[in-house]
Amino acid sequence: xxxxxxxxxxxxxxxxxxxxxxxxxxxxxxxxxxxxxxxxxxxxxxxxxxxxxxxxxxxxxxxxxxxxxxxxxxxxxxxxxxxxxxxxxxxxxxxxxxxxxxxxxxxxxxxxxxxxxxxxxxxxxxxxxxxxxxxxxxxxxxxxxxxxxxxxxxxxxxxxxxxxxxxxxxxxxxxxxxxxxxxxxxxxxxxxxxxxxxx
Amino acid sequence: xxxxxxxxxxxxxxxxxxxxxxxxxxxxxxxxxxxxxxxxxxxxxxxxxxxxxxxxxxxxxxxxxxxxxxxxxxxxxxxxxxxxxxxxxxxxxxxxxxxxxxxxxxxxxxxxxxxxxxxxxxxxxxxxxxxxxxxxxxxxxxxxxxxxxxxxxxxxxxxxxxxxxxxxxxxxxxxxxxxxxxxxxxxxxxxxxxxxxxxxxxxxxxxxxxxxxxxxxxxxxxxxxxxxxxxxxxxxxxxxxxxxxxxxxxxxxxxxxxxxxxxxxxxxxxxxxxxxxxxxxxxxxxxxxxxxxxxxxxxxxxxxxxxxxxxxxxxxxxxxxxxxxxxxxxxxxxxxxxxxxxxxxxxxxxxxxxxxxxxxxxxxxxxxxxxxxxxxxxxxxxxxxxxxxxxxxxxxxxxxxxxxxxxxxxxxxxxxxxxxxxxxxxxxxxxxxxxxxxxxxxxxxxxxxxxxxx
Numbered sequence: 001x002x003x004x005x006x007x008x009x010x011x012x013x014x015x016x017x018x019x020x021x022x023x024x025x026x027x028x029x030x031x032x033x034x035x036x037x038x039x040x041x042x043x044x045x046x047x048x049x050x051x052x053x054x055x056x057x058x059x060x061x062x063x064x065x066x067x068x069x070x071x072x073x074x075x076x077x078x079x080x081x082x083x084x085x086x087x088x089x090x091x092x093x094x095x096x097x098x099x100x101x102x103x104x105x106x107x108x109x110x111x112x113x114x115x116x117x118x119x120x121x122x123x124x125x126x127x128x129x130x131x132x133x134x135x136x137x138x139x140x141x142x143x144x145x146x147x148x149x150x151x152x153x154x155x156x157x158x159x160x161x162x163x164x165x166x167x168x169x170x171x172x173x174x175x176x177x178x179x180x181x182x183x184x185x186x187x188x189x190x191x192x193x194x195x196x197x198x199x
Numbered sequence: 200x201x202x203x204x205x206x207x208x209x210x211x212x213x214x215x216x217x218x219x220x221x222x223x224x225x226x227x228x229x230x231x232x233x234x235x236x237x238x239x240x241x242x243x244x245x246x247x248x249x250x251x252x253x254x255x256x257x258x259x260x261x262x263x264x265x266x267x268x269x270x271x272x273x274x275x276x277x278x279x280x281x282x283x284x285x286x287x288x289x290x291x292x293x294x295x296x297x298x299x300x301x302x303x304x305x306x307x308x309x310x311x312x313x314x315x316x317x318x319x320x321x322x323x324x325x326x327x328x329x330x331x332x333x334x335x336x337x338x339x340x341x342x343x344x345x346x347x348x349x350x351x352x353x354x355x356x357x358x359x360x361x362x363x364x365x366x367x368x369x370x371x372x373x374x375x376x377x378x379x380x381x382x383x384x385x386x387x388x389x390x391x392x393x394x395x396x397x398x399x400x401x402x403x404x405x406x407x408x409x410x411x412x413x414x415x416x417x418x419x420x421x422x423x424x425x426x427x428x429x430x431x432x433x434x435x436x437x438x439x440x441x442x443x444x445x446x447x448x449x450x451x452x453x454x455x456x457x458x459x460x461x462x463x464x465x466x467x468x469x470x471x472x473x474x475x476x477x478x479x480x481x482x483x484x485x486x487x488x489x490x491x492x493x494x495x496x497x498x499x500x501x502x503x504x505x506x507x508x509x510x511x512x513x514x515x516x517x518x519x520x521x522x523x524x525x526x527x528x529x530x531x532x533x534x535x536x537x538x539x540x541x542x543x544x545x546x547x548x549x550x551x552x553x554x555x556x557x558x559x560x561x562x563x564x565x566x567x568x569x570x571x572x573x574x575x576x577x578x579x580x581x582x583x584x585x586x587x588x589x590x591x592x593x594x595x596x597x598x599x600x601x602x603x604x605x606x607x608x609x610x611x612x613x614x615x616x617x618x619x620x621x622x623x624x625x626x627x628x629x630x631x632x633x634x635x636x637x638x639x640x641x642x643x644x645x646x647x648x649x650x651x652x653x
Contacts, residue, residue: 001278003278003280003284004278005261005278005480006280006482007278007480007482007486008259008262008263010482010486010489010490010622011258011259011261011262011434011486011489013490014486014487014489015255015256015257015258015259015489016255016256016491016492016495017250017256018253018257019252019253019255019256020249020253021249021250021253021439022245022246022249022250022253023249023260024246024442024443024445026447027238027239027242043459044255046459047458047459047462074616090465091370094471094472098390098424099390101424102386102390117237117449117459118449118459118460119459119460120459120464122553123408124567127516130423131419131423131471132419132420132423134419135416135419135420135423135463136420136423136424141549150218153373153445153446153447153448153449154442154445154446156445157441157442157444157445158442160441162405162406162441165406165408165466165468165469166469167466167468167469168465168466168473169419169463169464169465169466170448170460170463170464170465170466171462171463172458172459172460172461172462172463172464173462174462175414175415175416175462175463176414176415176462177330177331177378177414177415178347178355178414178456179329179330179331179334179347179348179568180330180334180349180357180374180377180378181222181351181352181353181354181374181376182222182225182226182350183354183375185374185375185378187378187379187382188378188381188382188414188415188416188417189328189382189385189386189389189415189416189417189420190415190416190417190419190420190462190463191416
């Protein structure tokens with residue numbers, strides 16, 4: 001506690017006179033000119049993810065999802081999902097042991113907000129069976145509703161409640177690194193692939 | 200050793216220096232491409248700058264607000280006046296947990312505090328989990344860049360390190376294969392570790408949460424599997440609100456590596472059920488910097504590294520030539536605050552071209568501060584004798600136009616008759632080591648003007 005008083009005291013003695021806090025605009029002049037879903041898909045591909053939209057006329061989104069997932073991930077043995085798709089091989093809870101989490105091949109989760117400017121998807125703890133799932137799974141699939149798209153981060157944070165947050169992450173593309181000679185490698189520690197489905 | 204001595208050593212391998220230069224310039228070009236796609240980017244820089252200015256002017260208020268909200272979330276908040284206190288707090292938390300292994304994601308603050316050697320001396324195994332950090336940890340080297348810690352190493356060198364420490368095949372140097380080997384190796388560490396430490400990119404006062412940005416996902420993987428999370432932050436990391444955070448999430452990755460945002464932008468607000476979360480708030484010289492009006496703006500830094508990637512001196516001298524936790528232009532204005540004597544050569548490791556200030560996402564006047572540090576260094580006397588003598592003589596000559604004119608005339612004559620080997624002798628004229636002097640003109644402008652004026 002001594003250090004706390006010391007640090008705060010020194011700040012009070014040394015800080016400059018108060019400067020105003022700027023008002024942050026939403027930068028939404030282009031509203032209507034940009035197709036947020038289209039832009040999102042473009043940026044997602046740039047950051048190494050893949051992108052699928054529910055085909056026009058498809059009336060059963062879950063059936064379409066299952067078909068696509070089976071086509072794209074035929075080798076996935078351990079499948080986890082919070083969408084009740086009927087293809088889950090096990091149930092994960094916050095108490096699930098690390099050794100079980102380690103074996104997850106495919107996790108399919110709901111993303112709450114999709115941001116067009118940077119292909120980031122907001123995934124709060126409520127959408128995670130266990131906090132580690134989006135990272136420990138070999139492949140991550142995020143399903144986003146069409147009405148969940150926003151243009152930029154200003155709009156996204158507007159939708160995130162300030163109260164009762166526990167843990168949440170914006171995910172943009174798969175895990176990657178360029179730490180060796182600036183060569184981009186997908187699949188550093190987290191998911192080796194990110195696939196986004198819009199329903 | 201001074202920056203120029205260490206830079207000279209780095210430059211003995213000409214090809215590698217050129218490669219280093221080009222690698223970083225490539226990152227600068229990626230930054231430009233990302234930035235030019237955002238119409239309002241200059242407005243965002245101005246906002247980022249103003250938010251940081253505002254926060255620093257009420258830093259005590261926002262830190263207390265952050266602390267109160269974090270505590271309400273069940274987070275334990277610690278305060279450390281200096282590096283030693285920070286390290287001791289971290290060690291005590293690990294000891295209390297009964298564990299002896301720590302997985303760490305990137306934190307420049309813990310580098311600054313020399314946490315790893317301290318913990319190792321006290322029997323804790325420390326595993327850096329960022330790929331670049333793990334590589335240099337194997338080599339027992341400090342990072343040479345704040346965002347790309349192993350940017351100074353070629354893939355063949357990294358292959359050699361992995362062969363020795365991870366048992367990969369000799370001669371294997373494909374980045375994809377090397378990364379896969381590190382993934383397998385570090386997954387074992389993640390599964391076993393019960394204590395995880397992370398840095399803090401932003402601490403949000405109104406929520407009491409911290410935000411960590413990574414591309415690899417190593418911070419989350421470590422923290423989400425552990426029972427204890429320790430987050431170390433400098434006092435300057437706090438920002439008021441989520442609206443402000445929006446601005447920085449748009450600036451950081453674009454400036455750092457030319458990505459629209461990092462792969463993971465993680466908001467840790469409450470500990471996972473049944474686990475602990477600790478935040479250590481560290482001063483270590485920052486409040487002193489806050490009291491220096493000329494230099495306090497350096498506390499606005501969000502550690503993107505853009506100033507390094509653009510700096511012609513950094514690119515051709517390497518991060519290790521700065522012999523400081525944070526290298527490059529921003530390091531050259533932060534380090535003298537901590538130890539003026541040790542880092543007295545750093546403000547001179549610059550051409551004052553101002554490119555660093557141009558790319559800074561929070562508009563720190565880096566090159567102006569470099570210039571101001573030079574004034575302080577020269578007054579404090581930590582300045583080489585030859586440079587001081589040269590500057591004194593030059594100052595006296597420039598004060599006297601007649602002497603200046605006469606010396607100019609003699610110099611032009613002398614330069615014409617001096618053999619090249621002598622005028623470019625490295626010992627006498629270090630400036631001409633890799634440069635040609637211009638052809639001396641027959642007359643000065645003043646002489647020409649005297650003849651031609653009407």
